[in-house]
Amino acid sequence: MLDERDKKWLTYAAELAIKGRGRVHPNPMVGCVLVKGDRMVGEGWHQEYGSNHAEVVATTNAQADAIGSTAYVTLEPCNHEGKTGPCSEHLIKVGVKKVVFAASDPGVAAAGGAKRLKEAGIEVRGPVDDFSLGEGVDPAFFYSARYDHTYLALKLAVSEDDKIAETVGVRTFLTGEQANTEVHRIRSGFDGIVVGANTFRADDPFLTVRQLPYEPRVPPTRIVISSDGDLCTQSNLFGSIGRSPVLVIAGETTSANSINRLRSAGAIVEVVKCVGKRVDLVESLQVMWEKGLKSVMCEGGADLAQAFCALDLAQRLYLFRTGRILGPKAVPVFSEGPLPWNSNLWKQRGNEVNFGKDVLTIYDRER
Secondary structure, eight states: OOOHHHHHHHHHHHHHHGGGTTTSTTSOOOEEEEEETTEEEEEEEOOSTTSOOHHHHHHHHHGGGGTTOEEEEEEOOOOSOSSSOOHHHHHHHHTOOEEEEEEOOOOTTTOOHHHHHHHTTOEEEOOOSOGGGTGGGSHHHHHHHHHSSOEEEEEEEEOTTSEEESSTTSOOOOSOHHHHHHHHHHHTTOSEEEEEHHHHHHHOOOOOOOSSSSOOSSOOEEEEEESSOOOOSSSHHHHTTTTSOEEEEEETTOOHHHHHHHHHTTOEEEEEOEETTEEOHHHHHHHHHHTTOOEEEEOOOHHHHHHHHHTTOOOEEEEEEOSOOOOTTSEESOSSSOOGGGSTTEEEEEEEEEETTEEEEEEEEOO
């Protein structure tokens, strides 16, 4: 069990860790705080792929105060030589006396830091039971490492009465500028952004990362799932193909002419089998994994999000709720079945966060 002091500093380390979003992949986001007594003497987070890890940044900031300090880290210090040296050996070298870490490293090569620290006589506590302080900081990293499968999150924007649009096939802007900027920040941490063909046609989205003071190190691949491959190439998505790749996952009935047309426009096209009239979503996720996309966020439409939920493929939900009421004739978020946020299969993580007049709540699938 964590005492309040440990929880306080691990919580702050988790807040630091997410500052690395979009810049450290395929490494995990990690934060570290060094404490002496009740005084923080150093802090750091993994800022760029290939650069110093959080522990090195924090101890560098602490300088001589690192000696005899307690290190609070969101992830077990690594124990291997990669682009940088092992963090376990670094903590031993600088004289840290105690390490509290939130989550064990799932990697075969990097794990073992806790064991090495103990062998050197350093007191070690971890992992802890609080998901939000460890795996919850970067759940896609842990999920993909553990299951060799693409981590899928959903992003939904809904009205107060759980509707997504005023009319079928017509885009309805629900959230404000602050919430939209947060969506771009969330996007920046994913390998891919996926939508269905109906959303592609109704919204004509770019699906790029914008409105941020930084660019993601690797721009997310834009993905469209279409049963027939009938997609307009004179669209924002194809017009911005130079910014980031476009992957079309098409059903097996897609004509050769459609496939060639999409490829000529610059898209990567992969054909999968259909289940009934729909593209097989299990096979679609396998295609994404084989393309190196370890984490993907679905941004619409509701039918696609509902299908992913029904197949138990989604792991996280980012729910943006606005105070607008769209009324009984508007389009419901899901046409049938329970809404994830009303189901005991999903658990809210952390507190609700306000972005202007909109509220973001994060839910994780219980395992």
